[in-house]
Amino acid sequence: MTTFSVLALLLFLAMWAVGGKQGAIAFVSLGVNFALLFLTIVLVQFHLPPLPVTLVAGTIILAVTIFFGNDDDNSTTTAFYASVIVMLLLLLFIVPVEHWAQVAGFGDEDSEDLEGMSLYIGISFLKVEICTVVLSTLGAIAEAAMAISSGLSEIEMQQPTITGKRLFGDGLNVGKQIIGTTFNTLFFGFFGGFLSLFIWFVGLRYSIGEVFNDKVFVAELLMVLLSFIGVLITVPMTAAVASWRWHRQSQQSQKKPIVTKVDADE
Amino acid sequence: MNVKPKHSANWWVTLVCVLFGGLLVLGVAYDAPIYQRPIAKITNVRNERPVKQQDEFENQDATVHQRINAVLINTIHKGQKITLSNTYSRSGAMDQPYRVGNQVFISKLTRGQQSNIKGPKRDTVVALLTWIVISLLFIFMRSAGFMALLSVGLNAVLFFLAINIDLSLKNGNVFVIFSLISVAFAALTLWLVLGWSRQTVITLTATLSGTALAILISLIVFALTHERGMHYEGLQYVTTLPRPLFLAETLIGSLGAVMDESTDIVATLFELQAERPDVSRNQLFLSGRNVGRSIMGPLINVLFLIFVADTFPLTLLYLKNGNNWGYTYMMNMSMGVIQSLISGLGIVLAIPVASFVASRLMKKKVMTDDNL
The missing domain is CATH 2.40.50 (OB fold (Dihydrolipoamide Acetyltransferase, E2P))
Structure with a gap:
């Protein structure tokens, strides 16, 4: 057996043992997300426009990450709406930033990997870079949206008379509690992957000026910063979506007092 | 209503900081x-x-x-x-x-x-985005934002120091050095986020044991499977021995996520115990598991998307250069996938570890409280 298959099997068993059925479904979500990522690349390879492909794939990835392995309908729906809106908003940031920064494609440090390859492939690496950034931030956005919406749905259950406005404020408060650890998840997640690049820089004595203008480094740093921005927008956005849905629900139940909460949801 | 003047004063401070930062960004644009x-x-x-x-x-x-x-x-x-x-x-x-x-x-x-x-020249766009992040942090998160920023900043400094130490030791093992540094990373971060308390010690213990367990299991799997199907040549920017480097990258990569999760679990258990002091150890353990299992899926996906999406451009280039899917996957994505699996193990194993450690260490305190 290969190392991959043994590790995958162990991860599945561990997730199943700890999370039961919910854990097993969460494991499946990893596989589905991988298939979606690979499919995106294949579709881009066949010259489909990268951005629309990524947005469709991104929406499905968000749905898979949020709905697989979570049972609470109310909080998952809120998190999904909020994270799709954040993805679109973040795109408005990413497109101009990537155009301006000119970090698409490969840098001098990649030369060895590119030896003997044809670089003129006829697909804009700028667009590919934009897709890469969008996809790499989705996990963090989904996770933050879930953390806030499940916190808020807990509050909704405990205080059924709470106003939408108060709920929004509570959402920001939950955001304050998670922001420190979320930033660290992203920081370590990204910087762990680029440890070798940093060893390269320090080993070859790049100056600070060289590092902060280096294509590969700036590309990576922008990814981290854009993920931070994504998470930061996610907090008020999820709070806003939750408070809007709560407001609408309470209005509907006022008009038709017999309607149960579940019906009002639809 | 007494709070109000102080509140608006805070807003002024934020506004001044944001504007000052904007000036700094402008300065970077003309720093040639x-x-x-x-x-x-x-x-x-x-x-x-x-x-x-x-x-x-x-x-x-x-x-x-x-x-x-x-x-x-x-x-x-x-x-x-x-x-x-x-x-x-x-x-x-x-x-x-x-x-x-x-x-x-x-x-x-x-x-x-x-x-x-x-x-x-790319420094201006870096400065601009950093400024946007910091401004948003202060506007939405106030003092919590400052702590988040401080921990990321200090970790970046530690990271840089660790690389320098690694390079100054000629025959040092990257993995060993970064394992030691990870302890410092975790202690520093949790201290900043939680302050210095029993809760911090428990969270730290859970984080370190969960991560160590995942790495240990992976090493055993590596040995048993003779690392079949692992392609170290697919790693980028490698200037030293690839194997310890890969392990160090995986360790650092998963550390933040495991900390995130342990913090959530331990914090919830402390809250639970404060509300219901009579809760049993067993119940605490089960509640911890409940918290953990709803967050583990999204957390593993966070790292997975970071590790795998990053390989997108090179993967595309391989495919466009007439390579088949299998070879392209092997050379570009396979190591990222294995990294995600090991991190995933760390994230999952941290759940029972954190629940167990918290339920044991917390109860001791309660018993002494009961005796009083």
Whole structure:
């Protein structure tokens, strides 16, 4: 057996043992997300426009990450709406930033990997870079949206008379509690992957000026910063979506007092 | 209502900080004089007719040659007018078009020879985005934002120190060094987020044991499977032994996520115990597991998307160069996937570990409370 298959099997068993059925479904979500990522690349390879492909794939990835392995309908729906809106908003940031920064494609440090390859492939690496950034931030956005919406749905259950406005404020408060650890998840997640690049820089004595203008480094740093921005927008956005849905629900139940909460949801 | 004046004063401080930061960004846009390398600002660009390119894999592309006029904006030659040239392709894998107003680094001026463009100046966009992140942090998160920023900043400094230590030890093992540094990373971060309390110690214990357990299991799997199907040649930017480097990358990569999760679990259990002091150890353990299992899926996906999406451009290039899916996956994505699996193990194993450690160590305190 290969190392991959043994590790995958162990991860599945561990997730199943700890999370039961919910854990097993969460494991499946990893596989589905991988298939979606690979499919995106294949579709881009066949010259489909990268951005629309990524947005469709991104929406499905968000749905898979949020709905697989979570049972609470109310909080998952809120998190999904909020994270799709954040993805679109973040795109408005990413497109101009990537155009301006000119970090698409490969840098001098990649030369060895590119030896003997044809670089003129006829697909804009700028667009590919934009897709890469969008996809790499989705996990963090989904996770933050879930953390806030499940916190808020807990509050909704405990205080059924709470106003939408108060709920929004509570959402920001939950955001304050998670922001420190979320930033660290992203920081370590990204910087762990680029440890070798940093060893390269320090080993070859790049100056600070060289590092902060280096294509590969700036590309990576922008990814981290854009993920931070994504998470930061996610907090008020999820709070806003939750408070809007709560407001609408309470209005509907006022008009038709017999309607149960579940019906009002639809 | 007494709070209100203080509140608006806080807003003023935030506003002043944000505006001051904006000025700093503007400063970076005009910081060319502090660079030793010559920088030129492009004043005029003439594009020549596109030239069609076709490679052996029948990829269609086009290249455009640009004739560029520019003026030097730093060094002793400041103000001198120069001509430059550039060729860019439509795909732009290692080249890019330049436009009027771009600032570019150029090679040293030598008499009678044209300078080459080394690359665009990118520090302004970094400064701008950093400023946006910090501003948003202060506006939405107030003091919590400051702590988040501080922990990321201090970790970045530690990270840099660790790399320096690693390089100064000629025969040091990257993995061993970064394992030790990870303890410092985790302790520092949790201390900043939670303060110094029993809760911090429990969270730290859970984080370190969960991560260590995942790495240990992976090492055993590596040994048993003889690392079949692991392609270290697929790793990028490798200048030292690839195996310890890979392990160190995986360790650092998962540390933040495991900390995130342990913090959530332990915090919830402390809250639960405060509300219901009579809760049993067993119940605490089960509640911890409940908290953990709803967050583990999204957390593993966070790392998975970071590790795998990053390989997107190179994967595309491999496919476009006539490689089949299997070889392309093996060379580009397989190591990222294995990294995600190991991190995933860390994230999952931290759940029972955190629940167990918390339920045991917390109860001790309660018993002494009961005795009082």
